[in-house]
Amino acid sequence: MSFLECVRISFRSIRANGLRSVLTMLGIIIGVAAVIAMVAIGEGTSTSVASQINGLGSNLLIVTPGQATQGRVSLGAGSLNTLTMADAEALMQKESISGVAPSVNTRGQIVWGSNNYSSMLEGTSADFPQVRNVEVGQGRFFSNFEVKMQYNVAVVGTEVVSNLFKGANPVGQTVQINRIPFTIIGVLQSQGSSGMTNNDDRIIIPITTAMNRLTGGKNVGSIYVSAASPDLMEKAQQDIQQALRANHKLRPQAADDFRITSQSDILSTAQSVSSSMTALLSGIAAISLIVGGIGVMNIMLVSVTERTREIGIRKAIGAKRGDILRQFLIEAVTLSLIGGVIGIALGVGAAFLVSKFSQMATSISLSPIMYAFLTSTLVGVIFGVYPARKAAQLKPIDALRYE
């Protein structure tokens, strides 16, 4: 019997038991749809995370204080306050570095008239827009001169504007930050949120002002450095290390008391997180696919028992073992393949809906679809073999006598 005949026969028997076939396929449909949707969401997330990290700045290197150790026990990142303004100034002299933005962070209460709002307060240098890849939408950013002279000027994010000024033009207004008067000179362009932090909810002031009048300390929290070009990232990293070791008067055998993280480090970390996320999600989805396959086997076993007589008739009039085996195997594969195709359609649809109606980005690529297609075929074969063998091994007289 030809392959095409087998397919025709299996289609007929699938149609003959419509509801049962649909219920059987449902397991496969849900499994495949889940795999497709999960992978789409996972890949979408990792793409959007990557673009957010690239949006952090151009050729960005982040210098953070090192970890203190006490009796060989690390006290964790940031347990040393080793970075100073002098370090930042030293870095500005390097040719491989095009911008340096030291940063101190605190929270601040900002008051305008009778309105008040609490936000992140960040002190930094005039290089901030270039280094951190942020643009000023309205007004201007503060200058090197204003930083040097410790002017009380501030640039705010859009979230602050909408919460504090409620529609009024903030540029030129005088506000009080922790009871110190500041003049708003600009508004940052909206950047959206990355993970847990809302980048629009912050107030930027000159770092000198911040250190002398608000935080009171001598140390900076971290230094954001922009390398002059992507090719100079390595060089910039070496220059930073050299300059800071010299500044901190570290002996040659002493370890660095700071840490340099590059943008690509962050990117690869984030990507490994999101790819293990994707693996986890699709692993769970794959389990449901296996459960679906067991459903197919179950129904095929029922079908073999129910159609024992049919098998007997077919054998009596000349069907060989192989013919029966093929018939039932193709039926199982057809069943799971139809389920797979419907599942793919549903999964793609679900991914599309998710990206349309929620913040989550999704990305559908060909490989999970091929994978789902292949897996559902394989599920059909694996879970169809046993029932099909059982059918093929029935003896014709027993099968004919079966009531």
Next chain:
Amino acid sequence: MKPVIQIEELRKQYVIGDQEIYALRGVSLSIEVGDFVAIMGPSGSGKSSMMNVIGCLDKPTSGEFFLDGYPVSQAHDDELAVIRNQKIGFVFQNFNLLPRTTAVENVELPLLYGGTPARERREKAIRALTSVGLAERLNNKPNELSGGQQQRVSIARALVNDPVILLADEPTGALDTKTSEEIMGIFQKLNDAGKTVILVTHEPDIAEYAKRIVRFRDGQIIADEVVEDRRRVSMEGRADELS
């Protein structure tokens, strides 16, 4: 004439639980081409076992069986499937047609397993159905046909591969008297045309349509006689249906 069925010292025993059952105890039988043999006997006499062996549905425990000169007793399962397909036409008591499948598709089935191309298959199936008077019922499913019509479909299916023997197991068991007579008429007509027919039945009336009656009891042949006063179904007015 060379026998189409040559059986020598055939034995068949089953084990059910811890009990051994001797279904056939040394049966020898020879059937010539063109014969019409009725196998009779009460239940448990071994006639069903005999029919299963002749139909190549079951293998004997010992003894020789030549079908059309071919030694069947040593054949492998898949070889038996080919023999059933090519040399034997089955007609069963309860018709054994595939449900939800049209008459013509049911008749095509043996050709399907024999590897006949689709167009030729359809032509042969239509010809076979026409020969049993069902030319108007090609696309009806079994549940849309009467018992007699279903049995005629199964006769058409048995004939479609032009087998050397027609093997009918209680073919009238599920039919009323009038329909039974019609069906037996078809068998007689086919036999008249030269087809070897083997009929298993326990009804003496039905057996009298055959040329020869072989009686079984306790797994052995107790009588093998020519039917003296053979019943004939008058075929006037329906000769056109059978060719």
